[in-house]
Amino acid sequence: MALEVERLGSVAEANRNQWNNVVEQSELGCVYHRYEWLRAVEEGIGHEPHHLLVSKKGNPVAVFPNFVTDLGRVKRLSSIRPGYGGPVTMTDEEDALEMLLDAVGDVCRGTVLYNELRVYDQNYVRYNHFLESKGYQPTILSCRFTLDLTRGWDALFSEMDSERRRGIRRGHDYEFEVVDEAISEENCVAFYEDYATVADRVGLPTHPLAFFRELPRLEDRLKLFTLEVDGEARGQYMYLLDEEQSTLQHLFTGVTEDQFEYHAPELLHEHAIKWGIDEGYETYELRGSPPDFRNGVFRFKEYFGAETIPLLVYERGRPAPALSVLNVGRSLTRRLEP
Structure with a gap:
């Protein structure tokens, strides 16, 4: 049975129990993927949501929360801020990931020049080569x-x-x-x-x-x-x-x-x-x-x-050269810091 991907203008468009079931049954899900956290961000902060959901026979098998956030004069598609995100899947892992990442490209238009995956679980490293093949670059901006x-x-x-x-x-x-x-x-x-x-x-x-x-x-x-x-x-x-x-x-x-x-x-x-x-x-x-x-x-x-654990962020420019400009800006900022 073919998989289907849809973009949601709010997590409220999804069935709460089905969404949370994907998060709970996936290997990489965390509390920030849950319906309730996403609704709190939508209603309390007002970031523009562009969540993605993959279904099989009408049942959700993968979810990918995203919000458009400000980055100076331009915008980025973040998964997610505040919190951590990235795609999570129950079944059909590779096919679902392909569909989710392809759909992200359709969201990044106009002033949305960057796409970032802020992941919590270190086991997201299992997707490292796959994400690199899609144009994402890993970086470490913080730790826990x-x-x-x-x-x-x-x-x-x-x-x-x-x-x-x-x-x-x-x-x-x-x-x-x-x-x-x-x-x-x-x-x-x-x-x-x-x-x-x-x-x-x-x-x-x-x-x-x-x-x-x-x-x-x-x-x-x-x-x-x-x-x-x-x-x-x-x-x-x-x-x-x-x-x-x-x-x-x-x-x-x-x-x-x-x-x-x-x-x-x-x-x-x-x-x-x-x-x-x-x-x-x-x-x-x-x-x-x-x-x-x-x-x-x-x-x-x-x-x-405490043990120090790096927090991975996978980033991609939309178009690709935009990421190089962002990294130059970061380097200048660090040099100017007291």
Whole structure:
């Protein structure tokens, strides 16, 4: 039976259960591929969706989420921002991939000059030669940090940098508790103010408040932990529960500088790591950073004893020479950085 590919102007045009079933049954699917995350991005950020779906006998067998995002004066087709994407398949892998990547070319028109696949799972490397044959070039623009939760808390704690261990111990000098908050619109909106303050401090782009209003769509895939010291809130961390990857992902930070004195980052990480172990997750992720040991965020996360894992991005210019122009711009930007 022939495969059929269709382009969706919103993931809402797909059947939610069928879409998520492809993500869950594929080898490379992650929480960012799921229907609920894509809807939150569509409704809360407003990126133009161009999702692709391959069906066989009317049943979805492969999905490929994409959004048009800004890149200076031009645009790129991203799979995906925010988050990670790439094509995922259940069956008919090679034929489905061929159809999906061919369909991407039809989307890249006008000012959409680039196409990128931001992949989370390192096993996407199995597509490396295939993607190169389609004109994609791999690059590493960031990395993530992971802890193996199957080793248990004591082993993980013993391998942390002495400064991290000292921070955790000093945090225990306070009377504190960590509260598991309900994933409600009210709590997500309340989290936003400190999140935006932190993002501004470290020079990261800030997602709009509207996006946080949409996050309760992912209620069963989110955790919001609040550190309370002497009954006062002293910082929050938000987490994604990536069941597909058996990973507890630190998603957003709501710990401001004035809360450092309570060792909020260390205590929240400690609580979340122990919670993840108790819940049977295999991996704890401290999220990403530039791949540069001189970067403060890189060093902070490395000091937790975490393994550094490169995040692959496959890029293609549309037309092909456009990618060379993008890479020249990146090189100039790095040289001008202080």
